[in-house]
Amino acid sequence: MADRFSILVNNVVDALSKEEQKTLLYLCSDLTSGERMDDLQGALLLLGSHAHTHTGQPHPGDSILKELLFQVKRFDILRRILGTSKQEVERRLGQGRILSKYRVLMMELSDSLDTEELKSFIFLMRSTVPKSSLDRATSFLDVVMELEKMDEVSCEKLGLVEQCLKSIQRADLAKRVQQFQKGQHVQVSQHTVQIGTQSGLGPSSQQYGHPQALKTLKFSVPESEMQHIQATGDDYNINCEHHGFCVIIDCIGYDGVLMKHTFEQLGFQVFLHTMLSAQEMYAELRRLSQERDLQRAAAFACCLLSRGSHTHLLATDPCGPGLLLPSLLELFSPVHCPLLRGKPKLFFTQSYIIAENQPGHVQYDQYLETDSVPFRGVPRSVDGEDVLWSMCKTGAWLLETPHQSVYLQALSSALLQAHTRRLHILDALIKMNRDVLEHNLKNPDQIYTITLSHTLQKHLYL
Template structure:
């Protein structure tokens, strides 16, 4: 399989990272708070920050581990991919980071705060600020520059209002918002840290030329340096942490119908900058055939606005799924990193697609697989020189995501930052190869194996744009706990 991106050299890394948005840079600074002092990090730009990490030997030409984990948390999988972290490793890392564990020495409390901050909107921040001002914890002037969750959490850390040894104040803040989802994240952190060894030792998950001992300057980790000289590979870690189980469980898949298969097929768009997606009906028809054959009840919608898509997602999530074994959602539309478009040109973020089906909101699907297949670009489109090949994207950048709860699969047509291809006549590479593999192999192979086959088959496709041949590779992200057999 050909690589879909050109690897970034250490010299070019600074240029690539400079392309991050101001909000992404703010998140990166936040994740570096335990590595770089408060008094200096505020004044740093991205170049200063990378130079400081290099001077502290946290990153180098042979050591991208810390940076890769930060990029995964921020949602810049495309840069992590260019640093040499493949999709399989990114999935595994994302799973461990969700449990506030780091292979590279990221502080677990900082990961928790990043997770909370990422889930807060400006309205949430203002509610917390109002609460803190009323309680007279800090002055109004102190909060003047707080407009997002990361600015708020940075400030609360700086004034020592919150800390890892006492989570009560953190619980108070999320209760002000009445956000059970954020409260559950804190409880997970609390459970993990009360039942596990605090000195979680980092391990290497990408090849390094020099296997030096950890140079992290966190005081809590200094006593571990002498025990960390022999870093283990990711594969070795997997073998020791989770021994191979030849009797893996699989989800129950015997109900008839198996469940709902919801299909959004956006073809005709109302805005000038979004072309009609000719060929999308070919994809829709194939999906209907395949999932009907898998005994799913098909619900399909065509040409919905962003609001209409949200309403339909809410309606389906409010249904009683107790008699079903699975839920499938297929979205065929224009998109970019982390979002798909309604036909009105309004953006629907991935979390808005999946959140209605999270356990607290859709209890009848708890513990059951929830599978999302998204045919849309995740990056910038190129000018096409061929009439037959088109792209499903627009030049707007929003971080991609996957729901943190278990039992979700997000199968994206392409990796973050890149276009996906669609033929006007034959449909998209991703959906067409997906349906073919499902038809041919579902009686013998489980979903994860079939998605590998889809990756392989799509990677062999060639897209001719002008005189340049372009490639594509899908990017499945999963929190599934068992095998899925259709």
């Protein structure tokens, strides 16, 4: 009997691809009595010699082979080598299964992700899984196995997987994970919050029942990591006659028209200003923050395109000190702009960073506080809720040739798609980040780095 089974195992393994062998090894890895097996053939022979279910009921080794091949849809091997059919195995599985439902679910999730979605999932794991392990990963299961080793994921701990599936816009797969957890009667509310925080994804949506929790919510999205956070509560009231105002200040001369067209498509009344000095930029934003027409606006958006340093915007000025971005945002805080209280305020900034050895680079004392002077110092953090701030930095040397910002093109495309499909704005920004990441991977000499913060109190659909 053992010789016959050994021949079956050899024939089955030879008929499988390397990826299929890895999948089968994963599916049966918790049936090997705690022994870690690195090759499928050895694992199957071990299981055949002492096959069992979790309840201890014996099964012939053939049953394990049949169920494994059924799960990976190799019905041709079932028929040709094991002499059975898909229907016969299906009938037997209706009486009881050997394989872990959790591992089958992970395999099915892996099969459901396309190449781009897998890249996004791996990207989200960079703050949790060592880079060396991610570089070797070729499938969702490869990443899951690393997470299992780290005790970040198991049949009782799926909060991280669920959150990441939501982040890459696979709500259908996230729902399957939820249904599995309900079927297992697993209480994961506390684990979900902890796992999400440790993985760089921020607090889970379960934490948002407390209004105070969202007030200090911030997250960064550089080219090497990405985070996504769901907002809470009901929706902002954007479905009104006047969507809002959008002001665009283009001190570069390339993408202002693109953003004007984008926000007009979204239903905003757009004001485009070009080639302003730093002082003119500040004066225009200050004037707009006092505009009485803001009272009838459902939302406010601001796009700033400028040269600058890592801390200041230069506008068209040849040299500093320039403008601190937080001081511009502060103009629209509830204290200085009460007409926008409770309304979403969106700020998108493309800054082209001047190298430190180039003329115009800003030098400043980071410990100096002069809030009354908007062009120097470090003002207090932005006061207020309902703010979303996305800033992209790249090298000013790109402006030496006719140029279009990859960030702004991705932002425009994502916002318009979100408007058409009625997607949450944070989902739109996930798509934007994915597009920019793809560019960075293909063009390592033209890196765009994105930082994102928000204190949105409700769901926002533009």
